[in-house]
Amino acid sequence: MNELSSRYNPKEVEDRIYQSWQDNNLFSAKANPDKKPFCIVIPPPNVTGILHMGHALNSTYQDILIRLKRMQGFESLWVPGTDHAGIATQNVVERKLSKEGLKRQDLGREEFLEKVWLWKEEYGSTIIHQLKKLGASCDWQRARFTMDEQYSEAVKEVFVRLWNKGLIYQDNKIINWCPRCQTALSDEEAPHRQVQGNLYYLRYPVKQASGLKPQASGQAKKTGDRRQAAGGYIVVATTRPETMLGDTAVAVNPKDRRYKKLIGESLILPLINREIKIIADEMVDMKFGTGAVKVTPAHDPNDYVLGKKHNLEFINVMSADGRMNTFARDYKDMDRFEAREVILEDLKEKGFLEKIQPHNLSAGHCYRCHTIIEPYLSRQWFVKMKPLAGPAIEAVKDGRIKFHPKRWMKVYLNWMENIQDWCISRQIWWGHRIPVWYCLDCKKEAVASVEAPSVCRACNSANLKQDEDVLDTWFSSWLWPFATFGWPTQELTNPRTQELNYFYPTSVLVTAPEIIFFWVARMIMAGFEFMGKEPFRDVYIHGTVRDIEGKKMSKSLGNIIDPLEVIDQYGTDALRFSLVSLTSAGQDVYLSSQKFELGRNFANKLWNASRFSLMNLDLSLVNTDLCALFAKERLELADRWILSRFYSMLGSLGKALDNYRFNDASGILYEFIWHEFCDWYLELAKPGLAPNPQSSVSGQNKNTQIVLYKVLEKTLRCLHPFMPFITEEIWQKLNESSGSIMTQPWPHIQKQMIDKPSEAKMSLAINVITVIRNLKSQMKIPQTQGVRVLILCGDKKTASALDEVSKYIAHLAKVESLGVRPELAERKKSVSAVLGKLRIFLEVEGLLDIESEIGRLSKEASALTQDIKSKESRLKNQAFLKKAPIEIVEKEKELLLSNKEKLTSLRKTIDELKT
RNA sequence: GGGCUCAUAGCUCAGUUGGUUAGAGCGUCACAUUGACAUUGUGAAGGCCAGAGGUUCGAGUCCUCUUGGGCCCACCA
Numbered sequence: 008m009n010e011l012s013s014r015y016n017p018k019e020v021e022d023r024i025y026q027s028w029q030d031n032n033l034f035s036a037k038a039n040p041d042k043k044p045f046c047i048v049i050p051p052p053n054v055t056g057i058l059h060m061g062h063a064l065n066s067t068y069q070d071i072l073i074r075l076k077r078m079q080g081f082e083s084l085w086v087p088g089t090d091h092a093g094i095a096t097q098n099v100v101e102r103k104l105s106k107e108g109l110k111r112q113d114l115g116r117e118e119f120l121e122k123v124w125l126w127k128e129e130y131g132s133t134i135i136h137q138l139k140k141l142g143a144s145c146d147w148q149r150a151r152f153t154m155d156e157q158y159s160e161a162v163k164e165v166f167v168r169l170w171n172k173g174l175i176y177q178d179n180k181i182i183n184w185c186p187r188c189q190t191a192l193s194d195e196e197a198p199h200r201q202v203q204g205n206l207y208y209l210r211y212p213v214k215q216a217s218g219l220k221p222q223a224s225g226q227a228k229k230t231g232d233r234r235q236a237a238g239g240y241i242v243v244a245t246t247r248p249e250t251m252l253g254d255t256a257v258a259v260n261p262k263d264r265r266y267k268k269l270i271g272e273s274l275i276l277p278l279i280n281r282e283i284k285i286i287a288d289e290m291v292d293m294k295f296g297t298g299a300v301k302v303t304p305a306h307d308p309n310d311y312v313l314g315k316k317h318n319l320e321f322i323n324v325m326s327a328d329g330r331m332n333t334f335a336r337d338y339k340d341m342d343r344f345e346a347r348e349v350i351l352e353d354l355k356e357k358g359f360l361e362k363i364q365p366h367n368l369s370a371g372h373c374y375r376c377h378t379i380i381e382p383y384l385s386r387q388w389f390v391k392m393k394p395l396a397g398p399a400i401e402a403v404k405d406g407r408i409k410f411h412p413k414r415w416m417k418v419y420l421n422w423m424e425n426i427q428d429w430c431i432s433r434q435i436w437w438g439h440r441i442p443v444w445y446c447l448d449c450k451k452e453a454v455a456s457v458e459a460p461s462v463c464r465a466c467n468s469a470n471l472k473q474d475e476d477v478l479d480t481w482f483s484s485w486l487w488p489f490a491t492f493g494w495p496t497q498e499l500t501n502p503r504t505q506e507l508n509y510f511y512p513t514s515v516l517v518t519a520p521e522i523i524f525f526w527v528a529r530m531i532m533a534g535f536e537f538m539g540k541e542p543f544r545d546v547y548i549h550g551t552v553r554d555i556e557g558k559k560m561s562k563s564l565g566n567i568i569d570p571l572e573v574i575d576q577y578g579t580d581a582l583r584f585s586l587v588s589l590t591s592a593g594q595d596v597y598l599s600s601q602k603f604e605l606g607r608n609f610a611n612k613l614w615n616a617s618r619f620s621l622m623n624l625d626l627s628l629v630n631t632d633l634c635a636l637f638a639k640e641r642l643e644l645a646d647r648w649i650l651s652r653f654y655s656m657l658g659s660l661g662k663a664l665d666n667y668r669f670n671d672a673s674g675i676l677y678e679f680i681w682h683e684f685c686d687w688y689l690e691l692a693k694p695g696l697a698p699n700p701q702s703s704v705s706g707q708n709k710n711t712q713i714v715l716y717k718v719l720e721k722t723l724r725c726l727h728p729f730m731p732f733i734t735e736e737i738w739q740k741l742n743e744s745s746g747s748i749m750t751q752p753w754p755h756i757q758k759q760m761i762d763k764p765s766e767a768k769m770s771l772a773i774n775v776i777t778v779i780r781n782l783k784s785q786m787k788i789p790q791t792q793g794v795r796v797l798i799l800c801g802d803k804k805t806a807s808a809l810d811e812v813s814k815y816i817a818h819l820a821k822v823e824s825l826g827v828r829p830e831l832a833e834r835k836k837s838v839s840a841v842l843g844k845l846r847i848f849l850e851v852e853g854l855l856d857i858e859s860e861i862g863r864l865s866k867e868a869s870a871l872t873q874d875i876k877s878k879e880s881r882l883k884n885q886a887f888l889k890k891a892p893i894e895i896v897e898k899e900k901e902l903l904l905s906n907k908e909k910l911t912s913l914r915k916t917i918d919e920l921k922t
Numbered sequence: 923g924g925g926c927u928c929a930u931a932g933c934u935c936a937g938u939u940g941g942u943u944a945g946a947g948c949g950u951c952a953c954a955u956u957g958a959c960a961u962u963g964u965g966a967a968g969g970c971c972a973g974a975g976g977u978u979c980g981a982g983u984c985c986u987c988u989u990g991g992g993c994c995c996a997c998c999a
Contacts, residue, residue, distance in 0.1 A: 366998095382997095418926070605948080614959080783953095791954075884980095
């Protein structure tokens with residue numbers, strides 16, 4: 008006899024089971040021509056990562072799919088790994104250094120990188136250990152890191168190939184610059200957020216008054232213009248006044264009558280006293296601000312365009328750290344925001360500041376440190392994206408790659424169709440160094456090469472220098488689906504290449520919407536460019552985990568629910584099951600730690616149902632073949648019913664999973680296990696099982712034991728992908744062999760056991776039992792008290808069904824005597840209720856609250872009357888009769904009839920009560 | 923400015939292609955319980971499906987608009 012505690016204790020179970028899975032190598036997969044592949048590559052978490060609820064949700068989905076497919080007979084591979092996360096990791100190590108009073112420059116590049124590697128060795132696998140706590144069945148032997156030697160080869164190879172195709176170029180452009188991290192960022196890395204700021208109106212004096220004298224003042228439409236003209240200045244509006252130091256023009260719209268006469272005139276830039284021109288360009292919005300815009304080509308992307316177009320001077324007034332440089336003259340070395348304040352003070356003092364208006368603007372923020380981005384003119388490396396986007400757009404449009412839910416396809420296509428070139432150089436040290444070498448002697452050409460060239464091709468000099476910058480981290484992660492399999496190794500004899508051929512394209516990518524652009528889109532482009540094939544066929548985008556108020560969970564908000572704490576408190580299975588159940592397909596999920604009780608309670612319910620089963624099972628019976636038994640023996644109704652319910656459930660479960668409806672799937676299992684299996688089947692089966700665990704069970708109903716065992720065992724298999732630990736623990740108790748549930752096949756649907764007549768009979772029984780319990784509750788009769796029941800039933804078929812289920816009714820509704828009559832022979836003191844065409848009488852003794860009973864029934868009667876009225880009028884409606892499908896009309900008629908019967912019956916009861 | 927998404931029970935959400943009297947979990951209330959489980963059982967109460975139009979025999983579901991949340995994109999100085 009297996010002894011199970013009355014509570015499921017995950018702590019006793021999880022680590023031990025996970026270890027046994029690993030010891031038995033159950034997570035590993037390899038190219039296997041006898042099986043179809045199923046493969047997922049994990050979205051590699053940052054090495055600096057610490058497990059959060061988003062990871063938990065993301066990994067749970069992947070593990071469900073991986074375990075499911077493994078059981079379904081696929082060669083199921085989940086490739087794990089981590090991302091070197093250039094900026095984030097460098098920041099972490101720099102912070103650590105700064106505690107020792109050091110900067111990375113103090114160490115120098117090589118020594119600093121050594122420190123980062125040391126850090127990586129020490130802390131880099133934290134997230135991996137945490138994923139294991141989640142039960143993730145990744146093939147850990149394959150764990151990859153984006154800076155692995157092999158992987159780095161792939162990165163260089165990709166760079167060189169794109170270079171050779173002319174898709175990589177270097178250029179001076181305005182890019183997103185983080186003054187704190189001191190590096191360029193891609194557009195995706197600089198998300199715009201609302202900032203409360205001001206619009207500052209500045210006066211720029213006109214050099215000579217000639218251009219504005221007669222006409223401008225004479226024709227001025229607004230008093231403001233007149234005042235402005237009379238004062239001899241133009242007012243410009245800006246949100247970043249400190250950039251005025253770098254202004255090289257003021258632009259107006261050529262159609263703007265206010266300024267027409269001033270075009271071509273010069274202005275004197277305040278504080279700096281530099282002369283700048285007034286230029287005309289269609290780009291200027293006449294309605295915004297004053298219609299005159301200061302142009303700072305080195306500090307604003309729009310102004311940059313204007314600067315190029317009108318041949319303006321590019322004056323960069325800031326250094327890389329966000330402080331003002333020598334071009335800012337008196338403001339040199341001030342931080343940009345400090346300079347803003349001082350400049351405003353000075354402008355105000357000298358009468359150049361007209362007014363300040365509150366103004367909300369959106370500004371780019373560094374996605375690593377949240378510092379406001381500075382649009383900054385600098386020389387960077389870029390990838391031309393348009394040529395790469397083509398095939399990636401096609402593949403999604405024609406359905407070779409499918410997004411789930413579908414709506415993300417639009418988001419993807421919209422971005423893809425407006426794709427901008429990708430800034431890939433970063434001015435940091437931790438990352439893949441750009442594989443470009445310059446000759447310091449002839450300075451003729453830069454060379455891109457996977458191997459460091461020994462001499463310059465042009466002049467043979469050995470005096471070569473590699474580019475200082477490193478590549479964007481995403482420039483390595485976009486290769487993840489194939490670089491993890493050893494690409495670009497081409498030889499087929501190489502085992503890694505065989506794996507690449509076998510597992511690529513991977514099956515599905517599971518990820519969050521935040522990284523569709525960063526990662527998903529770029530992987531698709533890389534897949535086509537370098538493999539000639541899509542990297543995955545399905546993309547499942549799940550929701551974002553939020554706190555109970557709908558805010559994104561973040562450390563700074565302090566609203567984090569730590570998955571590891573939930574695991575500690577409720578168990579991994581509870582965490583997984585709750586997360587999946589609470590997250591409806593593609594929607595965000597709002598969590599509180601209390602919500603995880605859902606999973607814990609469910610786990611405990613399953614545990615106890617299994618405990619009960621084990622106490623009442625003769626495990627020597629388990630080898631019986633269910634199909635044979637089903638065919639040969641006349642099983643009990645309850646047994647046939649639960650089998651039928653199980654296989655119906657299995658069908659809908661499969662459908663839900665095929666469509667990535669994970670919460671439907673978990674709901675289906677929950678409903679079946681808790682309500683059908685525990686609430687009904689176990690209760691129905693009890694009389695046929697051993698009443699006492701101490702006694703031998705062999706003399707009891709063997710068929711029921713077999714069915715109970717089989718249904719439980721198969722249900723555990725279905726639940727295993729969701730709750731891997733508890734199902735394994737129970738399954739091993741049910742199977743005294745040493746195998747694992749992980750390697751069991753997913754149950755096959757047995758259509759012959761789906762038995763609708765049995766289901767109908769059981770649901771009749773269930774309904775009758777519920778009605779009786781309801782009547783008891785209303786009459787304040789304890790549920791345990793035996794009662795006498797009479798069912799009025801005119802239909803012979805139903806009557807015989809009632810006869811067949813009478814023992815269940817007797818047992819579960821505690822009915823002492825149950826009569827089924829076609830009509831009422833004698834009247835006993837009783838209460839009744841209507842169930843379809845049946846009328847159920849419950850004999851009562853003593854006091855009966857006639858008033859409240861009449862009230863209750865009258866309420867029901869009036870609802871019915873309403874319904875009957877509406878049905879009658881619908882059935883009188885010619886349009887309805889003509890246009891509605893015949894089966895709907897027939898259904899309505901039938902319902903009308905049965906409702907009428909019900910009503911008659913109800914009225915009769917009410918009358919009886921009244922007399 | 924463009925796009926997406928949400929609004930259904932006190933709370934969190936389901937509700938597939940339109941078709942009985944709109945469901946679940948939690949919470950609330952009443953009752954029960956010595957043999958699987960109080961992390962339980964039985965039952966009850968609780969809804970103008972955000973608002974207004976429209977399509978339809980029929981709308982929570984489809985269309986339009988309005989209101990109010992959330993999110994994403996965009997070169998609004």
